[in-house]
Amino acid sequence: MEEERRFDPPEAFAERLQGFGPNPLLVCHNDADGLSAGVILKAAMTRAGRPPSVRIVGKGENAYSDAFRQELAGLRIGGLVIADLGTAARLPREDVPAIVVDHHVPTGRPANALTISGIADDPVPTSSLLAYRCAQSVGDADDLLWLAAIGLIGDLADEAGFPAMAEARARYGITALRKATSLVNAPRRTASGDASAAFRLLERADGPKAVLSGAHPETASLLAAKAEVAAALDEARKVAPKVVGDVAIIRFSSPCQIHPLVAQAWRGRLKDRLVIAANTGYREGWVHFAARTATHRDILEFLADVRPAGADEQYGNGHRAASGGALRAKDWNEFAGALGFGPDMKVPAGAP
Ligand SMILES: [Mn+2]
Known part of the structure; x- marks a missing residue:
């Protein structure tokens, strides 16, 4: 952790971009904030004469994994912009x-990169708002303001304290902004996790009403994504929790990223438990889980205490009240066993 070290201001974006060569690569997360940040940064880079290729990081992927490093290894790129995917050394x-460009708690600081992190700001902004400030360093970015608002709504329960949000509300209307956010957030939870249609739609639309209107063909595919996720969630919510001590596990199998939604739903109904929604069908050979609690218990501390030996960087990140992770089947079995759960929580290794 190097939080004390000063991060770079968004105002330095335009100048650093001048040092880029042709064909830079822009990498962004697949949620509403990551996509909005990506669309804003793509516009800013294009306006600065450095139009990028775009790679959206999605289901089961991590920008700092060896697999991703290998993917980028041979590419002829004149620079790299990474948005809303964490900050690592x-x-x-x-x-x-x-x-x-990022707003998560950094695990390190890259040596030679311009590192624009919101983590030391109060309130902590979103990646899309930081991206908007980056775009302002290139030139007039007024047409991109609504995209910053989409990211703010997508990531924050409370958008108070951000003047950009107040301005966007007044100009575009909060209802349209919220509906558009919900729509572009849907594809990342589907079985494919492919958010490219959402990125395209945000790029083509000139505001939230155009996202919703159906004038662009992507809107229909995002509505289908929303329906897919809603149906999967309906199924999973029928599953009864198993409780041992103060931990409740809801075990189900779905290719959709609905485990955070299931955990959130049970959190309010099992107020005195730590709730774990375990999805054995999200990725083959793995159990992806979300942990939530309405108690004052620190989930990060709890997960650290029962951490299985085989857990990697995908385990136990996030926040004290909202965490989770991904474990290989054998590690999940060790984890559930250590919590006192019986054979009904065991997952066959290699076949979820
Ligand atoms: Mn994100």
Whole structure:
């Protein structure tokens, strides 16, 4: 952790971009905030004469994994921009100029990248708002304001304290902004996790009403994504929790990323438990889970205490009241066993 070290201001974005060569790569997360940040940064880079290729990081992927490093290894790129995917010491490419735009708790700081992190700000902004400030360093970015608002709504329960949000509300209307956010947030939870249609739609639309209107063909595919996720959630919510001590596990199998929604739903109904929604069908060979609690218990501390030996960087991140992780089947079995759960929580290794 190097939180004390000063991060770079968004105002430095335009100048750093001038050091980029042709064909830079822009990498962003697949949720509403990551997509909005990506669309804003793509526009800013294009306006600065550095139009990028875009790679959306989605289901089961991590921008700082070895697999992603290998994917980028041979590419001829003139620079790298990474948005809303965390901040770590080692970037997936270290031989090209790089800019990181992010608001999560950093696990380190890359040595030579311009690192724009909101983590020291109060209130902590979203990646899309930081991206908007980056775009303002390139030139007039007024047409991109609504995208910053989409990211703010997508990531924050409370958007108070952000003047950009007040301005966007007044200009575009909060209802349309919220509906558009919900729509572009849907594809990342589907079985495919493919959010490219959402990115395209945010790019083509000139505001939230155009996202919703159906004038662009992507709207229909996002509505289908929403229906897919709603149906999967309906199924999973029929599953009864198993309780041992003060831990409740809801075990189900779905290719959709609904475990955070299931955990959130039970959190309010099992107020004195730590709730774990375990999805054995999200990715083959793995159990993905979300942990929530309405008690004052620190979930990060709880997960650290019962951490199975085989757990990796995908385990136990997030916040004190909202965490989770992904465990290989054998590690999940060790984890559930250590919590006192019986054979009904065991997952056959390699076959979820
Ligand atoms: Mn995100």
